[in-house]
Amino acid sequence: MKILIIHGVNLNILGKREPEIYGTLTLDEINEILKKEFPDVEFEFFQSNFEGEIVNKLNSLIDSDFDGVLINPGAFTHYSYAIRDAISSLKIPVVEVHLSNIQSRAERGEKFRAKSVISPVCKGYIAGFGYLSYILGVEAIVKSKQ
């Protein structure tokens, strides 16, 4: 089984970025945890701060042999119709994940986080479990394929 993990904008600085919200693990450490948790899955990892690069990556999956995509779009979650349309064009399952609970953050004042323009075109979404959100997301892709 082949799964593409897409980390969006500002996730390259995980570990140093607001650790009280996003935790202390770096992106590489999260990627390593996924490889250890799912030894039978072939992963490709992709991070970009550029919306168009993420769109290009998603477009490249049309007619590919990937079985699923897990994406944390970062702040693109809240406004990128381009990423949304690219996901809609895919036939394989896409799961959206977030480290933080974007709904509770919205209630506590950051209202813009309440809206994900991405989740309506995903198979499902998981938020609020820190790096475990990624594990749960991959598990959802693997188990829904079985």
Ligand SMILES: O=C1C[C@@](O)(C(=O)O)C[C@@H](O)[C@@H]1O
């Ligand atoms: O960059 C991020 C990270 C995030 O996607 C998360 O993983 O909790 C939540 C987004 O609202 C935020 O812009």
